Amino acid sequence: MTSLTTLGGLPFFGTLGDDAFFQLTQQGNATVRWEIFASGTNQTVYAVGSPEFRIADIDGIGGATNTRESVTPSVNGLTSYTVSTPTNLVVSVSSAGIRASGTQDQNGESTSLVGFIWSEVSSWEINYTLHINDPSIQARFLHDGDGDFKFVVPLTTPLLGLDLDANDSTAIGTARETTFAENGAPVTIVDSDVAIVQSSVLGENSWICKRHADQSANGRQAACRGLYQYEWQLHSWRRNIHVLGNFEWRPDRGCARRDGDRGAVPRGAPADHIREHVGHAVHRRPERACLGAQRGVPNRQQRRHLDHHRRLSQRPTGRADKSITTLEDTPVTLTVADFGFSDPNDTPANTLVDVKISSLPANGTLSFNGMPITSTQVATGFAVTAAEIAAGKLTFTPDPNENGANYATFTFQVRDSGGTANGGVDLDQSPNTITFDVTATNDPPTVTGLGNGPIGSGTDAEVQESDLATGSTPSDVGETATGTFTIQAGDGLTSLQVGATTITAAQLAAATAAAPVTVTGTNGTLSITSYDPVTGIVSYGYTLTTPADHTGGAVTDPFAITLTDSDGDTASSTLAILIADDAPTAVSDTGTVTEDATTTATGNVVTANDTVGADVTTTPVSGIVAGLGSPAGTGANVGSSVTGTYGTLTLNADGTYTYNLNNSSDAIQGLTQGETVNDIFTYQITDADGDTSTATLTVAVVGANDTPVVIDPNNPGTPENPNPAPDPQNIIPDIVTIDSATPPTVDVSDYIVDPDGNTLTFTSTGLPDGLTLDPATGIISGDLPSDASQGGPNGDGIYPVTITATDPTGATTTTTITYTVTNPAPVAADDTATVIEDTPLNGFVDTNDSDPDGDDLLVTQFTIDGVSGATQAGDTAVIPGIGEIVINDDGSFTFTPELNYTGPVPVITYTISDGEGGTDTADLILTMTPVNDPPVAVDDTISVAEDTPASGNVIGNDTDPDGDPLTVVDYTVDGLPGPIPAGTPVLIPDVGTLFVDPNGAFTFTPIENYTGPIPEVIYTVTDNKGETDQGVLTLTIAPANDPPVAVDDTATVTRIRQQPATC
Known part of the structure; x- marks a missing residue:
């Protein structure tokens, strides 16, 4: 981008991948100039070939153009544009420019893609526009210069094209190039291939030129500079190109012959002069011819040879003005000879191709193939071929009854077969005139616009018998009708006879709606209400006054019409008014009876709602049949009793009826309350001229409620008429059962039914606990509790149960059943x-x-x-x-x-x-099982004399309840580790020695002179069955008098301070 002009918003540039994008942030437009530079330099480069620049994401709103975003490219060097098929873009091309506008928000999808192709340019400009003034809406435009934005199905529209491929085809040809030598044989280009396709957006100045072979072919428009230039005549979208013979050498464009000769060919020079100078202008080396356009058409696509030897066709001539005479009201079929074609200026002479109609006649009609030729056709160059004229398709017809000298004229121009190539003229430039003289003839009077006959031949108006005062629709106005017919008396009107009434011309002219001429017909009055002497239209009205007898079929009220002109000629016709028959209309009726109540219904089917119509009769009922069908013949069953489904009907001829219900039938007794069945009868009424209509009388039978009935299932009767049980309170068998049992299921519905078939609801009182009655099914089921035998009104397990059945209306009936429940005794087991x-x-x-x-x-x-x-x-x-x-x-x-x-x-x-x-x-039976008793050890106390062993037996006083032998297992001495196994002696330090034998014998030997306490001895005795007991052996020492024992003493005296020793 090298320059930018913005009228609104702040534009931004960025890239998405390798693709630049441009964004407008508010309503307005921006013009961007794109230029091609050599990489690393500022040198402008002209594209060799056709650069294509693609723009995507051009959005719109609601399918309409120019609602949101658009782009407008510069047209200098622009040769075509491409969109996807289908596309959501509209490309508008006009002399004001070319614009691509979005029609739907595409969010960057490929279907919003448009591509523009320029030829041999170094720059181009694009204007981007955001049409919406909304701060929240911005416009982003993506640009693609390397072709990675793909069209769905490309559709390319050329803005400039050339066809000079010499193949005599209508399609634009591909590029072709040839060479020729000076004074060499010319190369002919077929006339039909010489065409330029050029959009109005590019202007209309085109040229054809020759380029020297040694010139640099760098693909730019400048390659055609300094060459010979021709002037071309351009026509419409696909322009036919014709050399006019105006040729000049343009030295100001730098075109110089190698010999330095400069000069000019005079304008208007003849074709051979052009040929001569063209031949003089070429060099001795081969040259190439090229075709260019002022806005830059790729030369490599437009190199062609020229035919410098075309001859010019001369204009033909038509016959001098001609007059044709025909009789009044007689058409003329034109012939080829009537146009007097000749071609004196061409050798050989050309033939007639067609006749162009230059103007239309003011009177009469000029027609082609039976259709009038219009002024619009003439304005667009309407022509009739010679073959079509020879076939009689071009005719002239005078207006009816018109005549006169120089009655009508039209002009024409003849066209020959020489064509217009190289400036030839194939159309006579001076229109010629054909004049028609129409000779008057005797005009017989005519009466038109009438059906002219009775039914079958045609009627002229229709009235409705039903709209008479006695008819079925008296408020309507169909008993009147209006119409017109046309009379023509070219020789003068004398009288018009309608029926038996003769109306003079003066009376006819004076007739008005307020003061008509009236004629009485069979069933009504005809009124002549006006006459227009210019158009011949006679207006009339008809009013039906009495019904017609249509017994024999359709009826008309005819009026004979006779027109007499001034020389006594007459013309006749018939004005027939069709009288539409009024038919009776039977409308279905209803009646009502009720089961067990109002069982008779009466009424009148005719006066209630039927319409007899204009053909009045007092006895319209002509037949009656039960059900749906057709009454069998006139008078069938009328006044007689007719048996229907649920009763009988007597219908009289005047429409009165009586219906009696068969109330005792099962069908009626089986009806539920409010349930309705219909007894249908079909009757027919007939009017005075035999028209009939049928309808139905439907008697609704409304059911009444029947109380439920207790029945004996073994003798139930019918569902509609059940047999009541002889003892309804004791019909259900009683049930005897025990506590906690599941007694037999009882279905109460087997004993109570509803004659109407209604669903009953069952309830009960007095049932034992645990049993339930299903209200819908009537089934008593369940399990008794364990104390059911203690229940019942008297606590004796007897339950009188009352069952009640209720129908949907609340009607009830009852029956009873008794349940006796006993208690089963318990069972005790030993x-x-x-x-x-x-x-x-x-x-x-x-x-x-x-x-x-x-x-x-x-x-x-x-x-x-x-x-x-x-x-x-x-x-x-x-x-x-x-x-x-x-x-x-x-x-x-x-x-x-x-x-x-x-x-x-x-x-x-x-x-x-x-x-x-x-x-x-x-019984509870107990058995004793003996067990081993433990032994019983009894403590022993022994006194031991000092220095004397003591003995005894510790088990001597022990016992065993079972008498088992006892054995000492072990013993312990207080203060010593133990237990000590029996049979093992133990030394009691400083006391003595103890020995306990397993058989219970023991010996204690005290140490000498010991008289102190002896530790307690605990022994364990067993019965050898695992049971044990422990006893205590207590030993005490009785001291004895022992002699004293003197022990020698010694002492050592040490003299200290000479004091005596002490001890």
Whole structure:
């Protein structure tokens, strides 16, 4: 970018990858100039070829152009543009420039991409515009110079193109190049290939030139400087190019021959002069021809040879003005000869191609192929080919009944087959005139615009019989109708006869809507309300006054029309008014009866809502049938009783009826309250001329409620009429069962039904606890509790139950059933237990007892075999010499045996109760199991004389309850480690020696003169069955008188200070 002009917002540049982007921050536009420089220098470089610059992310709003963003490129050197197919861009091209505008927000998607292609340029400019004045909206434009922005499906539109490829095709040709030598043979270019495609945005100045072979071909426009220039005539979008013969040598463009000759070819020089000077201008070396455009077309795409030998076609001529005579009202078919074509200036002469219509006749009609030629067609050069004229497709038709000399003219120009190549002229430049003279003829009178006949041939207006005062729609106005017909009396009108009435020309002219000429018809009045002598239009009105008899079919009220002109000629027709028949309309009726209540319905089907119509009759009912269908014939069943589905109907001819319900039928008795069924009858009414209409009489039968009924399932009757049970309160069998049982299921709905088929709701009173009645199904089910036998009104387990059935209306019926529930007795099972000697036994006597209905069991008392009386539960009973026992009410017991008792225990019988009167007894059988008793060691006390050993037996006074032999196991001496195994002596320091034998014998030997205390001895005795006991052996020493013992003494005296010794 080398320059920038901004009118709004602050532009920024940045890059996205290798692609530059440009952003406008507020409404306005910016013009950016892009230039091509040689890398590392400031030297401008012209592109060799066609640089393409792509711009993306041009957004829009709502599918409309110029709503948000647009770009406008410079057109100097611009040759084409490309968009994707499809695209969300609109590219507008006009003489004002070219602009790409977004129509939808694309957010940078490739479908918003546009590419512009320039040819041989070094720079270009692009104007960027943001159209929206909204601070929150900015416009960003992305740029692509290396082609990595891809078109979806590229669509390239050329702005400048050339076709000179000499292949006589209509498509733009590809580049072609050839050489020729001075004075060499010319190369012909086919005329149809000489074309330039050039957009109006590029202007209209084009040229064709030759370039010397030795000139530098650097691809720029300057390559065509100094060359010969031709002037071209340009036409429309795809311009045909024709050499006009105006050729000049342009030395001011630096074009000089090598011999230095300069000169000019006079303007307007003939073709051979052009050829001569062109041949003179070329050099002796080969040269190339090129075609350029003022805004820079790539020369490499436009090199062509020129044909310098084209001949010019001369204009043809048409016949001098010509007159054609025809009769009044007679068309003329034009022929090729009528146009007098000639081509005197061409040799050989060309042929007629077509005739251009230059102007249209003021009178009459000039038509092509049966269609009038319009002024728009003439303005755009409408022409008729010679072949089409020869085929009779060009005609002239005078206006009806018009005539006169010089009645009409039109002008034309003839065109030959010579074409316009090289400035030729193929169209006669001076229009010629054809004049039509129309000769008058006798005009017979005519009557047009009428159907001219009875039904089938045509009618002219229609009136509705139904809109008469007695008709079915009297408020409407269809009994009147209006219309027109046209009369023409070219020789003068004398009279118009309508029906039997003759109307003079003066009367006809004076007729108005306020003062019409009236004619009475068969069923109504015809009024002539106006006449226009210019157009010949006669206006009329018709009013129907009486209905018509349509028995034979459609009916018209016809009026004969006769027109007489001044020379006595007549023309006739018929004005026929179609009278649309009014038909009766039967409208369906309803009636109502109610089961067990109002069983008769009456009314009148005709006067209630039917319409007989204009063809009045007092006895319109012509048939009646039960159900849906067609009544069988006129008068069928009218006045007679007709049996329907639920009753009978009598319908009379005047429409009155009576319906009687068959109330006793099962279908009626089976109706629920409010339920409705319909009894349908179809009747027919007929008017005076035989038109019919059918409708239905629907009698709604409304059901009433029936009370539910208790039945005997073995004799139920029908659902609609059930048989009541003879004893409805005792029809359901009673149930006998026990506590905690699941009694048989009872389905109450088997015994109570509803005649209407309604769903019943069941309720009950007095059911035992645990049983329920399903209100929807009527089933009694459940499980009884264990105390059900104690319930009931009297506490005796007898339950009188009342069942009530209720229908949806609240109607009820009842029945009863009795449940008798008894209590099953408990079952007590004997118990056995083993008692360990000297050990109390605890247990439960009821762990194996049961109750069929799950009642809680209690022990009430017990007896002991051999012991009189019964002991209440919880009290203790003594069994002399054996022990004592207590059994509590919860079944727990404790037996305590006498010490060391191991003999038999009497049978103990206990009684259980379920609390509901059921009892049972069982025995508790106890067996004693002896156990080993430990021995009993008795302490021993021994007195020991001083210096005298003592002996004895520690088990001599010990016993064993079981009589088992005893043995000393070990003993301990207080203060010494132990225990000491029996049979092992032990020295008691400073006391003496002790020995205890396993058989219990012991010996204690005190030390000499010892009289002090002897430590306590504890021994352990066993019965050899593992039981042990300990005893204490207490030894005491009785002192004896011992002689004294004198012990010698010695002493040492040491003299200190000469004092005496002491001791």
